[in-house]
Amino acid sequence: MILVTGATGKLGRLVLEKLLEKVPAHQVIAAVRNPEKAAELRARGVQVRKADYSQPETLGAAFSGVEKVLLISSNEVGQRAAQHQAVVEAARKDGVKLLAYTSILHADRSGLALAAEHKATEELIRASGVPYVLLRNGWYTENYTENLGPALAHGAILGSAGEGQVAAATRADYAAAAVAVLTGSGHENKVYELAGDTAFTMTELAAEVSRKAGKTIVYKDLPPEQYKGVLEGAGVPGPFAGILADSDVGASRGELNGASGDLRRLIGHATTPLADAVAVALQR
Numbered sequence: 001m002i003l004v005t006g007a008t009g010k011l012g013r014l015v016l017e018k019l020l021e022k023v024p025a026h027q028v029i030a031a032v033r034n035p036e037k038a039a040e041l042r043a044r045g046v047q048v049r050k051a052d053y054s055q056p057e058t059l060g061a062a063f064s065g066v067e068k069v070l071l072i073s074s075n076e077v078g079q080r081a082a083q084h085q086a087v088v089e090a091a092r093k094d095g096v097k098l099l100a101y102t103s104i105l106h107a108d109r110s111g112l113a114l115a116a117e118h119k120a121t122e123e124l125i126r127a128s129g130v131p132y133v134l135l136r137n138g139w140y141t142e143n144y145t146e147n148l149g150p151a152l153a154h155g156a157i158l159g160s161a162g163e164g165q166v167a168a169a170t171r172a173d174y175a176a177a178a179v180a181v182l183t184g185s186g187h188e189n190k191v192y193e194l195a196g197d198t199a200f201t202m203t204e205l206a207a208e209v210s211r212k213a214g215k216t217i218v219y220k221d222l223p224p225e226q227y228k229g230v231l232e233g234a235g236v237p238g239p240f241a242g243i244l245a246d247s248d249v250g251a252s253r254g255e256l257n258g259a260s261g262d263l264r265r266l267i268g269h270a271t272t273p274l275a276d277a278v279a280v281a282l283q284r
Helices: 010-020 034-045 056-062 079-091 115-128 149-155 171-183 202-213 226-232 238-252 260-269 274-283
Strands: 003-006 028-032 048-049 068-072 098-104 133-137 156-159 190-194 218-221
Touching: 003 010, 010 028, 010 171, 028 034, 034 048, 048 056, 056 079, 068 079, 068 171, 079 098, 079 115, 098 115, 098 171, 115 133, 133 171, 149 156, 149 202, 156 202, 156 226, 171 190, 171 260, 190 260, 202 218, 202 274, 226 238
Parallel strands: 003 028, 003 068, 028 048, 068 098, 098 133, 133 190, 156 218
Antiparallel strands: none
């Protein structure tokens, strides 16, 4: 039995789709906070179990009889460590044989504000004694391509990343890596630094969007506080706007770049090129 947490989220759904290509539905469990949102998965023969990171009492039953777990990190920044601890403890109690966790690139040495809770979770997992796999996911290409509307409207992509290179990959690439680990063997107690094959700068991203959109898009680099203010003006909550600005500064230091090749090797092919991801995004 393979259980995927956060199974109705953007990454979780992709993992489930790819998992069902490799294993029978009755061997797959979708762990979700709201089972009603997983009716489509249930209709396909997937077991759906309630599992709320913030309600540890739901986790014991959810993990019953499970051999492998993919813990997709919580999206509640500031609460992740405590939430993840509840999941790790449930996995330990139920004798899970492999716990895979979606961490962040270079979690053990990253200076990104986002990395602290991932590092803490990794330490919890190592201390639990449960065999683990740390999937240190780099940046999602969709972080840039899902919201190109303002850039197309105003002719500019804004940020504070300078000329820092970002080795991003698509969610589908990272999902495929998770499935390779969950359905493969020999991954116990391994750490994978997952990143796209070809890094790009924000200037290069803007140039690619220009090519595909047929109009000039430039990259405007802003001081972090100014960029944070722009994000807040666009409706992003203050604390999260600060994290996004901090991540851009991290990118300027090279913290979102990686060249391990782990992602390509796990999925068995090249990662999705930026040009392809931009083309798909502009068609939507």
